[in-house]
Every structure is written in C-alpha cells, then in structure tokens.
Amino acid sequence: MKTELLTATEAGLARAAWLLQQGELVGIPTETVYGLAADAQNEAAVKAIFVAKGRPQDNPLIVHICEEAQLGTLVREIPQAARQLAKAYWPGPLTMIFKKAACIPDAVSAGLDTVAVRLPSHPIARELIRLSGCPLAAPSANRSGVPSPTTAVRVMEDMDGRIAAVVDGGMCDVGVESTVVDMTKTPPRLLRPGGVTPAMLRDVVGEIAVDEAVVRPLKESEVAASPGMKYKHYAPNARVVLLKGTQEDYIAYVNAHAANGVGALCFEEDVPQLAAPCVVYGKRSDAATQAAGLFDALRRLDERGITLAYAVCPSEEELSLAVYNRLLRAAGFEVITLA
Ligand code: TXA
Ligand code: MG
DSSP states (O other): OOOEEEESSHHHHHHHHHHHHTTOOEEEOOSSSOEEEEETTOHHHHHHHHHHHTOOTTSOOEEEOSSGGGHHHHBSOOOHHHHHHHHHHOSSSEEEEEEBOTTSOHHHHTTOSEEEEEOOOOHHHHHHHHHHTSOEEOOBSSOTTSOOOSSHHHHHHHHTTTSSEEEEOOSOSSOSOOEEEETTSSSOEEEEOOSSOHHHHHHHHSOOEEOGGGTSOOOTTOOOSSGGGSSOOSOOSSEEEEEESOHHHHHHHHHHTOOTTEEEEEEGGGGGGOSSOEEEEEBTTBHHHHHHHHHHHHHHHHHTTOSEEEEEOOOSSHHHHHHHHHHHHHTTTOEEEOO
C-alpha cells in the first residue's frame, strides 16, 4: 500500500474523510499527538488499527467526537462530574471513560464494558470527524511500544506502507497524550496524566483519585485499570536511565559516566556543562516545552547513535507529572536517585 501524505487543504481533508468513510486508516493531527484514525463503528477498520500498530488486542481505543452532543449516543450514562469536566476542558486534551453503549464495537473497547471518549481541540481533527460523519477511534499513530509521533514525518516513519494516508497538520501543541480519567468511579480516577493537570481536574470536581500505576510499575498480580499502562511504552532502542537529583548532581553523574554511546537526555540549560552528546527535551522550569519536546527527543536518541541515555528528571507536579509518567515508561522504570 502506498501511503498518501495529504495537506490540510480543503481537497486534502475531503480525501482523508472519504478514505475514513471507506474504512481506511488515516493518520491525523490532534493537539496532543498524531492519531491513527478509523471509523469507530466499522469493526473491520478498527481491527486494522491493531494490525497496523502491532497493538495488543486487549488495549482499548479512544473514540474522538467533534461536538459534545455526540457523547450521548456512545455511552449509557453521563455522570454530573463528567458534564462539568466537559464544560471546562472540552474541546481539549481530556479523555473520559464511561459505560459504553451497544453501538461501540468490542474491538474498540477491547471487550471492556466501558469506552473512552475525547473531544479534541485541534481544528483539523474536528473537521475530519465532521466531514467523515463518524466518530473516530484513534490511538497514537506510532508502532506499538515506541514514542508517540508529534509530526507527520514521524507518523510516516512508523506507518508508511501500512495505512492509506497521513494528514500533515504540523507539530502537535501539547506533545503528550491526553489526560485519561475514569468517570465510572467515585471520585473520578486519573489513569493517565496529560495536558489537563490534577489541579485543573480538582478545580472542577473537587476530589480525584490518582491511580498508583501513574508513577510506579504494576506488580505481576495486578490488573491494570488502564490496559495501556501494562506495556513497555514510549521506548527508543536506547536504554534510558532516569536520574533524580539536583542539576549539579545530574551533570556530575553524566560527566563521570561519559563514554562511547552514552548521551544525555537533558534540559537546554544543562548543555553547556555536559561532556556527553546532548539531546534536549525542553527547558528546566518550563513543563510545556518538556511535554512538547519529549517524544521527538526520545526518537532523536536513536538517530544520534546513543545507546545509553541518562535522562534528567522533571518535577512530578501538574503538567510535569505527564512528562515524568512517560519518561518512567521510556526508562522501563530504571531510576537512579543521586545522593
Ligand atoms: O491524546 C490522546 O489521547 C491520543 C490522541 C490521538 O487522541 N490518543 C492516545 O491513544 O493516546 P492511545 O490508544 O495511545 O492511548 C489510550 C489509552 C491507553 O492507555 C488505553 O489503555 C486507555 O487509554 N483506555 C482506552 N479505553 C479505555 C477504557 N475503556 N478503560 C481504561 N483505559 C482505557
Ligand atoms: Mg499510545
């Protein structure tokens, strides 16, 4: 299959919408990361997503809508707290989990009785949902296990020849995937941190619970609240080790361990003092730049021939919690605490 690279013009979007209606897979920009979209109510198309990504069958997909009114057709019940969160943060990087309606194919929900729904803010994503006339099931548009793509070029790297088309919408704004909150639980339970931060959620609904898997690995016996949490994720080929400590400790450790193939996954401010090849993922006290830069930086480690990367640890608060969560998984939870 030849994968078409479509521009975000009227003609390009019309072509993409037509392909989606035919049950084809199309890479689409969203404000978080690129998604690999298919008609959510076409079971064969949804199954093809799993094949194209090499995604485990038990990891459910998010259904994307373009207006809140569509939610009622996809779910059995909309709790009051969900209405409040939708009012505050939709359209935007927030995914909510509901009890699913019968029209959601099992392939979307991976056999669960729930469905994840998101109303993205990206104008191209919304226009494609509108033009195609169908809610779109879309996981991140990477091959399973590797960092999510934040540009159309990165989608092409993973998906060229495997899907019908990619719509080029430039760089994603947020850079990490949406916040996932389970609204079937009281209080609502944060399963994946993202652009809508814990404080933003608490502002609207008061109390939330934070799933333990956000910042630690699941034990063998545990059932994942969010099946996506089980798998090694966001990992480049390079081994990533996360270093916790002060900036001075980080620089001293990396410089003491500099060797062939060793690199630093660091902040811009660290570069002048580091004696190893540097891949920058953001600015030290600017979480938005870290979120926007992380996934591309992880891919650049491999391109730079780095086989062991010492990553500087972001703060664990608010938007940085999302960055920390992704880095922990990229590192396979390999963390060194510097004294
Ligand atoms: O920002 C995003 O959310 C992007 C863009 C494309 O919208 N999508 C995305 O999808 O990150 P994906 O498939 O890479 O991640 C979806 C996460 C997975 O961890 C999955 O296990 C979880 O959401 N999930 C989906 N449906 C669920 C459900 N019914 N119950 C629990 N977790 C669910
Ligand atoms: Mg993903």
